[in-house]
Amino acid sequence: MKWLMLSGVAVSLAALSYLLLSVGSGPLVASYQPDLARGESIYAAACAACHGANLEGEANWRTPGPDGRLPAPPHDVSGHTWHHSDRILLDITMRGTAAVVGGGYDSNMPGFGDAYSEDELRDVLEWIKTQWPDRERAHQAQVTARDEASR
Structure with a gap:
């Protein structure tokens, strides 16, 4: 004993x-544990004006506007957000498209890293993903896994 x-x-x-x-x-x-309500709220405040309240994006988002820049793409399944890894999506959200793409690319998408924390922006991305059907979510998860494995 x-x-x-x-x-x-x-x-x-x-x-x-x-x-x-x-x-x-x-x-x-x-x-990290996502706060989807916070993500939805931040999306409504910071993203919906360009990307649409229903993630629909701006009209003719694949054709440059008069300023030569592409309009805001949709974040629903009709767009390409679900084709990118979490790392790329967070980088674009934090620093802005032009900073990520580089090479003189011009974009209206600002970086939000000064206005929101990384976790807050992750919440937005996680909330967006909850709006996708299972097939797109699974595809995006695979893209993220491949990206993480290659680093």
């Missing part, structure tokens, strides 16, 4: 030591 009690104490100490040594080093750091 004494042996069982001592082994239980040893296991508890080992677990406690692991927790204390691991905090902030990776495995026990809390992972």
